[in-house]
Amino acid sequence: MKGLVGLEETIIRFEHVTKQYDHNDPAVLKDVSFEIQRGKFYTLLGPSGCGKTTILRLIAGFTEPSKGNIYFNGKVINRVPANERQVNTVFQDYALFPHLNVFENVAFGLRIKGLKNEAIKAKVLEALRFVNLSGYENREITEMSGGQRQRVAIARAIVNEPEILLLDEPLSALDLKLRTEMQYELRELQRRLGITFIFVTHDQEEALAMSDEIFVLNEGTIQQSGTPTDIYDEPINRFVADFIGESNIVKGRMLRDFEVEIAGKTFECVDQGLNEGETVDIVIRPEDLEITSHESGKLQVRVDTQLFRGVHYEISCYDDTGNEWLVHSTRKATVGERIGLTFEPEAIHVMRLGETEEEFDKRLESYEESGGGDSHGS
Numbered sequence: 469m470k471g472l473v474g475l476e477e478t479i480i481r482f483e484h485v486t487k488q489y490d491h492n493d494p495a496v497l498k499d500v501s502f503e504i505q506r507g508k509f510y511t512l513l514g515p516s517g518c519g520k521t522t523i524l525r526l527i528a529g530f531t532e533p534s535k536g537n538i539y540f541n542g543k544v545i546n547r548v549p550a551n552e553r554q555v556n557t558v559f560q561d562y563a564l565f566p567h568l569n570v571f572e573n574v575a576f577g578l579r580i581k582g583l584k585n586e587a588i589k590a591k592v593l594e595a596l597r598f599v600n601l602s603g604y605e606n607r608e609i610t611e612m613s614g615g616q617r618q619r620v621a622i623a624r625a626i627v628n629e630p631e632i633l634l635l636d637e638p639l640s641a642l643d644l645k646l647r648t649e650m651q652y653e654l655r656e657l658q659r660r661l662g663i664t665f666i667f668v669t670h671d672q673e674e675a676l677a678m679s680d681e682i683f684v685l686n687e688g689t690i691q692q693s694g695t696p697t698d699i700y701d702e703p704i705n706r707f708v709a710d711f712i713g714e715s716n717i718v719k720g721r722m723l724r725d726f727e728v729e730i731a732g733k734t735f736e737c738v739d740q741g742l743n744e745g746e747t748v749d750i751v752i753r754p755e756d757l758e759i760t761s762h763e764s765g766k767l768q769v770r771v772d773t774q775l776f777r778g779v780h781y782e783i784s785c786y787d788d789t790g791n792e793w794l795v796h797s798t799r800k801a802t803v804g805e806r807i808g809l810t811f812e813p814e815a816i817h818v819m820r821l822g823e824t825e826e827e828f829d830k831r832l833e834s835y836e837e838s839g840g841g842d843s844h845g846s
């Protein structure tokens with residue numbers, strides 16, 4: 469978790485960064501603070517317009533923050549020009565030069581820097597080897613497939629030996645099969661190179677599959693940051709739960725620590741530190757619900773629809789208070805049948821309405837300081 473790992477080295481730090489492109493427009497990033505550790509694979513995930521590309525542009529030096537500071541290796545870089553930063557970007561459309569062959573596309577930046585031909589050749593061949601394109605040096609860009617162009621764009625970025633590689637939706641132009649292959653390749657490449665990757669996507673499955681850490685963004689704020697499992701298993705609010713995968717999100721009421729009311733019934737849970745009687749959002753993942761007989765279920769529901777998805781059935785049910793429950797089960801049900809649902813206390817995720825990650829951390833901290841958690845089980 470953040471702040472606990474002493475050996476990690478911070479390469480980028482955003483400190484209360486706000487970005488407004490125009491004084492008359494609303495801020496597109498609002499008081500954003502985070503840290504990026506060297507050598508990890510990060511993903512910025514969020515819907516269109518939430519500010520992902522703006523974060524990349526600030527790191528690359530294509531734009532400046534309106535307020536706050538950006539640190540690179542401990543030094544403020546707000547106004548350091550892009551060409552003086554150890555950062556390279558791979559763009560969505562690759563931005564390759566169609567009139568240059570593969571070798572010259574990759575060599576372009578090195579020629580501008582004035583390197584000697586010998587050095588350029590060695591570096592370009594090595595970069596092409598890294599992206600599995602050895603032997604393609606003399607090919608025209610127009611003769612390369614989408615996936616190959618993608619690799620040329622990556623080779624052109626890594627040939628400069630940046631400390632950070634920024635990737636702005638680099639896979640979005642590829643078909644699904646190639647996209648999956650490239651996800652694997654990119655992840656492997658990052659491990660081999662040991663460079664910090666910051667990858668932008670609005671595809672949650674891509675983010676979960678590739679990242680060491682994910683930042684989930686919405687409307688210019690970071691809603692939650694953490695490992696893929698942290699974010700999938702413990703979404704902090706309704707937005708994250710909804711965005712990061714299929715979820716059942718219903719209203720509930722906290723009765724006391726470790727006890728919550730859902731659909732008029734009382735359930736044991738693992739959450740604490742909320743107010744008694746507080747209305748909360750409850751998340752239960754479809755795969756955490758199990759089908760059982762009507763009588764033995766913790767929750768009684770009626771089956772509304774059922775779809776066979778190959779590995780499991782996707783069953784939609786309603787409880788008596790009108791909440792819809794989506795269930796992923798290997799067991800088949802019958803439409804119209806009344807069945808029971810069971811789940812473990814750990815499957816219930818309680819979220820305070822509209823709470824941010826910072827507020828969540830503060831709440832747990834103050835709760836633990838007050839000795840609140842000690843009474844459980846005694």
Ligand SMILES: Nc1ncnc2c1ncn2[C@@H]1O[C@H](COP(=O)(O)OP(=O)(O)OP(=O)(O)O)[C@@H](O)[C@H]1O
Nearest residue numbers: 489490496514515516517518519520521522523670
């Ligand atoms: N140069 C600019 N001038 C003015 N507004 C801009 C500029 N660039 C981006 N914006 C606005 O800032 C907001 C955030 O844009 P940004 O490109 O960072 O979002 P994003 O999350 O990357 O979106 P997408 O997934 O659609 O690329 C949007 O409302 C966008 O219209």
